[in-house]
Amino acid sequence: MATTCRTAGTRVWLWRWRRNPLLRRSDRFEAWIVLVTWLLVLLAGVLAGRAGAGAVEHGLAVRAAHSHPVRAVLTQDAARTTEDVHGYGDGGVWANVRWSAPGGPHTGLARVEPGLKAGDPVTVWTDGAGNLVSKPATGAETRLQASLVGTIVGCGAAGGVLACGWLVRGRLERQRMEEWAREWECVGPQWR
Incomplete structure (x- = not known):
């Protein structure tokens, strides 16, 4: 009958919690x-x-509550492909847009679909002051x-x-x- 003996490398679990006079x-x-x-x-x-x-x-x-969609108009043709402008891989390109907000008309750069022509309507997101902000995050x-x-x-x-x-x-x-x-x-x- 073979006996098992402990070697120096064997760990004894919970040894600190056991009764031992040397502890x-x-x-x-x-x-x-x-x-x-x-x-x-x-x-x-x-x-x-x-x-x-x-x-x-x-x-x-909070950020989503303080931003809202606004209709804007392209002031220049959008690039036909995302490679024409520095894209982030989401399919959009940067283009100049114009929109109305408190304080008069505003212009700025926004992400739009590639291939749109000047004068085409697009949707941009603005804050309470009429400044462009990024689109609010979806639930996911x-x-x-x-x-x-x-x-x-x-x-x-x-x-x-x-x-x-x-x-x-x-x-x-x-x-x-x-x-x-x-x-x-x-x-x-x-x-x-």
Whole structure:
């Protein structure tokens, strides 16, 4: 019958929580530090992620509430393809447009469909003062941006808490090594 024996590399799970006469007070303290650190990592990650996502959703909702569509007219022909003008890959090109807003007529650059002629009507988005703004994000775009920001913020907060826990454990380890050195100074000469 083969017996299994533990090797030096085998980990014993929850060893800090088991009864052991060799377990020091600092080992128990370290066990609590590890437990509290992981609980705080989860809590900070979730709360910070939700707060970050909520802030993005709120900001995009406010921005959408303060922008509205306005009919404008092209003042120049739009490029026929997106390669004619610096495009961002969304199929639109930049062209000069004119629209009416508080304070009189306004002109500016807006993204329009390629191939439109001067005088063609287009829809642009403006703020309360009549200045051009980008089109508000759709519901899917808002959710995507909020979830990405929430994930990044949550991971950052969790990483910060984890780093603090590691610093506390490192300090505890240094104290433990100093205690062992002091004890060895007393016991070491007796072994020679």
